[in-house]
Amino acid sequence: MARYTRTKGSIALITLTNPPVNALSSVVRGGVVEAVARAFEDRQVKAVVLCGDNGKFSGGADIREFAKPMSGPPLVPMIHAIEMGEKPVVAAIEGLAFGGGLELALGCHYRIAHAKAHLGLPEVTLGLLPAAGGTQRLPRLTGIPAALDLITTGRHISAREALKLGIVDQITEGNAVDAAVELALSVIGQPLSPRRLSTRSPPPLADLDSFFDAALAQVKRRSRGAMAPVACVKAVRAAAELPYSQGMQCERELMDTLFTSGQARALQYCFFAQRAAGKWSLPNGAQWNTSRPRAVQTAGVIGLGTMGRGIVVSLVKAGIAVVAVETEKKLLDLGRKLVKGILERDAQRRGVTPPLHLVTFTLSLQPLREVDLVIEAVFEDMELKKRIFSELSRVCKPNTLLCTNTSGLDVDEIASVTDRPPLVVGMHFFAPAHIMKLLEVVCGSRSSPEAIATAMTLGKRMGKVSVAVGNCPGFVGNRMLKLYMDQAYFLLEEGASPEQVDQALEEFGFAMGIFKVGDLSGLDVGWRVRKASGLIGPDVDPKFPSRMRQGRRYSPLLDLLCEQGRWGQKSGRGWYLYDSAGGKEARPDPEIRSFLQEFRLRYGITARRIDxxxxxxxxxxxxxxxxxxxxxxxxxxxxxxxxxxxxxxxxxxxxxxxxxxxxxxxxxxxxxxxxxxxxxxxxxxxxxxxxxxxxxxxxxxxxxxxxxxxxxxxxxxxx
Missing domain, CATH: 1.10.1040.10 (N-(1-d-carboxylethyl)-l-norvaline Dehydrogenase; domain 2)
Structure with a gap:
């Protein structure tokens, strides 16, 4: 709905009311249409301020209505009516203005934002484009390059960046509604034609053809088959080359194609699935989301390798004091240097002071005595982890949660050496942990709902998508990944090349093919795990191990590769060749072709064409x-x-x-x-x-x- 009040005698205040983010549902749109018409007809009203309830302007369209037949007044004519009205309309943006909410604000004649507000057009992340004039008005306001960036990425921007781009006219540290009312009073009687974005032309840009050709090529590379970013480029190009009415027609046609596409359904499915990911119940009927999580103010992290460092950074950025533990001074000093560097670069980018005071580095477990939670992030070795957890039981206070970052080992076995199995949980982060959003929270058979609730809530606080999974080898992600990888190896055995497999998977949409991922991660890590598990041993010919293990087909290709010291980017060669150790540009390696031919010859495999x-x-x-x-x-x-x-x-x-x-x-x-x-x-x-x-x-x-x-x-x- 939209609440209508009068303030300062001549100002109509229209408040969007639809918690939690004042989404533009059919009821809200209907309320806005009625309220705007009332304000325009009232002779005592000289100007209008449009705002949102509870400190939020509007989160945009109500995505729940996408699957239903259209009802209520459409957004496009509603915004057009506001823009073409003869009374000034000021948008007071507090909290957020996303999607249709920002498009509504762009239809207003003036915009004021609170300094802490965020704005954006994120429709592309739902497989759509801003279809209420966003692709046509924004380029006329900010210029084409800035508008194209915001629309094709869907990124959110701060109020200060919005002011710099010209999206808002003012920002305020005080109440945005009060500031908007004062602005509305000051512009009464001023001409509105210059403030109507649809009547403007975009700022000129030299050589439009070259600019858009380059932009389209870049977006296609980045989007890897996604339709919406490409459609966004086409819509913005229409704003640059066509009159407003024709640009709107192009925007509408592109939106019609996207709206019914399988990609839009997939992205909207992801939107809802992400929000539902944490809802599950334990076998005994207990639900973590009805269990009160413990407060976590202090945490310990054991191990400062790549994963441990990322976990420390994630915790510190969430405002949690961290005790970081290593076993050797050299490793501790390296970990301190790298963690400090990450935090300083992140703080510089955000214009804040790095929270270095929140992290303490030590060679002893003793400082973990009083922490609320410990996350172990050492090498994937069961005996090592059990020794650590046994010692943690002696060092930590009785109610400290003990978490393991294992990527696939038995959480119950790790918990068995402690004095508190109900407080042992798996927290499987993904490298680099301060960037990757997934957190698998692994439920041991004795993990308590309270412990799971705490891990899930902590993950959310750290900005992760927390997903609860069961305790089995590899959990969910790595259990499934193993079979995906097996197929890739089998395809190499049968006639494919690493670059052929990677190209097919990248054309499908993966950011990186599986063999490039392996080189990036380090091929030797899994090799050592397989050795420890007995898949590679003294009873197996080190040059040509058997292709069967435990009654099923096993590919020794990767093991043979690692025996040659080809460990990926870290060694300068793996499935691909790199310019140097640590190099990133992957090039096909003729030696791999010979390696595969020799393997097939040894096992009597006739290579075939694989599409x-x-x-x-x-x-x-x-x-x-x-x-x-x-x-x-x-x-x-x-x-x-x-x-x-x-x-x-x-x-x-x-x-x-x-x-x-x-x-x-x-x-x-x-x-x-x-x-x-x-x-x-x-x-x-x-x-x-x-x-x-x-x-x-x-x-x-x-x-x-x-x-x-x-x-x-x-x-x-x-x-």
């Missing part, structure tokens, strides 16, 4: 198939959680929604048919055999993804 479709289907469908098994086993609460793990932790393209959503979009019968085909071709690869749940869903008529949980039978959640 991009097979690469994507075998890798992606194997990934989804294991996701169905994860659901069968109760290791994830719902398919949406699995998808969020992959979107935020493994670079899955958001415009494809996640592996489970993608399977639903392709069609479950199609996924089933292709898995059956590949399993017949590769009977020694059991994970290609379609899962029971997939078969059950196809037999049930392929219900919507939100209904899959109903078809897991009598299985009980392991969370």
């Amino acid at each position: 991009a479709q097979e690469v994507v289907e075998r890798c992606v469908f194997a990934l989804a198939n294991e996701g169905f098994r994860v659901l069968e086993d109760g290791m994830a609460a719902r398919p949406e959680d699995i998808d969020m793990v992959y979107v935020f932790g493994y670079g899955w393209p958001q415009h494809r929604g996640g592996p489970m959503f993608h399977a639903a979009q392709v069609g479950l019968p199609r996924v089933l048919q292709r898995l059956e085909f590949y399993y017949r071709e590769n009977p020694d690869v059991p994970h290609l055999q379609p899962s029971t749940l997939l078969r059950r869903l196809v037999a049930a008529g392929s219900p919507p993804i939100q209904q899959w949980k109903q078809h897991t039978g009598n299985l009980h959640s392991q969370l």
Whole structure:
């Protein structure tokens, strides 16, 4: 709704009221139309101030209405009526003005923002574009380059940046509504034509063709197949080249195409799935989100490798005092230097003082005596972790939560050496931990709801997407990733090259192909883990180990590569060749071609032609198939959680929604048919055999993804 009041005698105050962010629902739009008409008709009203309730202007369209038939007055004519009115309208922006909310403000004649407000047009992140004139008015106000950046990225900007770009006329440290009322009083009677953005021309830009050609090429590279950013470029180009009315027609046509696209559905699915990711219940019926989390004011981090440093930075940026522990002075000094550097660069970028006072570095566990929570981030070795947790039981106060950053080891086994298994939880961060958004919160069989609630809430405080997962080898993400990687190795054995596999996956939408990711992460890390687990041992020929392990096909390709000292970027060569150790530019390596030919010759494999479709289907469908098994086993609460793990932790393209959503979009019968085909071709690869749940869903008529949980039978959640 929109509340109408009068203030200062001649100012109509129209307040958007739709908690929590005053979304422009059909009811709100109807209220605004009525209130604006009332203000324009009232002879005593000389100007209008438009604001939002509870310190927020508007978060934009109500996304929940996207799947429903259109009702209520459309946004475009409503904004047009405000802009063409004969009385000045001032937008008082507090809190936020996003999407349709900012487009509404752009239709006003003046804009004032509180200094702490944020503005943006994030529609592109939902697979859409700003379709209420945003692509046409903003370029006329800020100029084409700035508008194109904001619209194609969807990024949020501060009020100060908005002032610099000319989006707002003033910013205030005080009450934005009061400042807007004063501005409205001061502009009564002044001509409005210069303030109507739709009647302006964009600031001139030399050589439009070259500019937009370059912009389109850049956006295509960055978006990797996403339609919306490309459509945004086309819409802004229309603003630069066409009259306003024709530009609006172009904006509307582009929006019509996007609105019904599968990509928009995928991105909107991700929007809701991210918000639902933390909702689950334990087998005993307890729910973490009804359990009160503990306050965490102080934390310890053990290990200052790449992961530990990122965790320290994330905690400090969340305002938590950290005790960082290392075992050797050299490693401690290096960790201190790198953590300090990250915090200082981040503070400089944000124009604040680095919070270095919040972190203490030490070689002893003793300073962890009084911390509220400890996160262990040492090397992936079970015996090492158990020794640390055993000692933590003696050092820490009895109610300290003990968390492990293991990427796949048994949390229950780690908890077994402590005096407090209910307070032991897995917190699996993703490297670099201060940048990557995913946090897998691993529930041990004895982890208490309070402990899980604390870990989930802490993750949110650190800016992570926290997803609760069960305790099994690899948890959710790495358990599924193993089978995805296996398929990639098998494809190399059968005739593909690393660059061919990577190219197919990047064209699908991944930011980086799997072999480039391996080189970046370091191939030797997993190699050492496989050695420790017995997959590589003295009973295996070190040059040509058997291709079978535990009755199933195993690819020794990566092990052979590591034996040669090819560990990825860190050594200057891995699946690709790099200019130097630590170099980033990957180039195909002729030695890899010889390496693969020698391998195939040794095992009697005749190389065959493998196309991009097979690469994507075998890798992606194997990934989804294991996701169905994860659901069968109760290791994830719902398919949406699995998808969020992959979107935020493994670079899955958001415009494809996640592996489970993608399977639903392709069609479950199609996924089933292709898995059956590949399993017949590769009977020694059991994970290609379609899962029971997939078969059950196809037999049930392929219900919507939100209904899959109903078809897991009598299985009980392991969370």
